[in-house]
Amino acid sequence: MRVLLAAPSATARLHTLVPLAWALRCAGHDVKIAGRPEFVEEILRTGCVAVELESGDAALTESAKLVEFARLWRPDAVISNAPAGIAAARAVDAKAVRVLGPTDEPDTTVDHTLDVVPPSLRDSPGQPLRHVPYFGPTEVPAWLRRKARRARILLSLNDPSWYAPFFSAVSNVDAEVVCAAGVPDGLELPRNVKLVDAAPPAAVLPTCAAVVHDGDEALALAAVAYGLPQLSLADSAFGTRVAAAGAGLSGAAEGVSRLTEETLRSGANALRAEVAASPAPRAIVAALAR
Structure with missing residues (x-):
């Protein structure tokens, strides 16, 4: 087959498509x-x-050039998480396939809908597609080659205003908290916080017991795939669904002390099992080819 993928200019959306592209x-x-x-x-x-x-x-809500290239190349399928992909598929009578990420809603105008979000976290799920977390080229940092002495929590914040309340809440938690550089000047680091130059999720997540973020839905979905309880400091639709499934918390930084609770671990493991039970990209490729 010839397969054209259309990616809007958002790294997380592109990364959602990459495992399927590789499988193809x-x-x-x-x-x-x-x-x-x-x-x-x-x-x-x-x-x-x-x-x-x-x-x-x-966002590729429209693109005349995408349609123009489709007419030139004549793909058999156009796979996208952008609206322009549907128009390109229709222009050349190709199959229109949409891949749904955490923030997407189903679209009845496509031929096939693939969904990397576990069915229990979606009101109207599409065809399940196993989520394979991908964050781009990654090098395992030197500090990660040593075994952690305590449970490890990955801290990833885009909003620096969350650091102060989180550091206050985590200072007495029995865990090693890892965060990359970016902490505002003048803040005192708790003794259990490890500040590193880089904490690439693809390398760090398999070593973690939990994740704390401020609404990063790509990281939240990766935590689901790894079976990690998570705390979302900022409100997000996906974080709310994870919390409702019993696999995480949403809200105040003080919730970090609860991330080791057995109920949260059980909820996170249930979501991981759901992800693992979904068809792998290579299985989906075989079905699309048929």
Whole structure:
């Protein structure tokens, strides 16, 4: 098959498509990923062939150039988490396949809907697709080559205003808290916080007992795949669903002291089992080819 993937200019959305793109290539199919010019370098970092789209907005809600390339290349399927992908598929009578991430809602206008979110976290799930966490090229840092003496919690914050209340809440928790550089000047680090130059999730998450973030839904979904209880300091729709499933908490930093509770571990393990039971990308590829 010839398969065209259309990626909006959002790294997390591109990363959702990458495991399926790799599975297609490994099965012998011809795969190209289309995106806006400023996003081409990010596409190339995945190891796939990039198609530069000179027109269309960053979200690829529309793109005349995507349709133009589809008419030239004639793909058998267009896989996307962007609306322009559906238009491109319809223009060449190809199958329109949509991949849903944590923030997406089902679309009845496509031929197939693949969903990386576990069915229990979605009101109207599509065809389950096992989520394989991908964060781009990663090098295991030197500090991670030593075994942690205590349970490890990954702290990943985009909003620096959360550091102060979190450090206050975590100072008496029996755990090693790892966070990358970016802590505001003047804040005193608790003794159980380990400040590192880099904490790539792909390398760190398998060594963790829990995750704390401020609404990062890509990290939240990865934590689900690894079976890790999580605390979302900021309100998010996905974080609320994880909490409702008994696999995490949403709200105040003081919740970090509860992340080792057995009920949360059980809820997180149940979601991990749900992810593991979903068809792997290679199985989905075989079904699409048929």
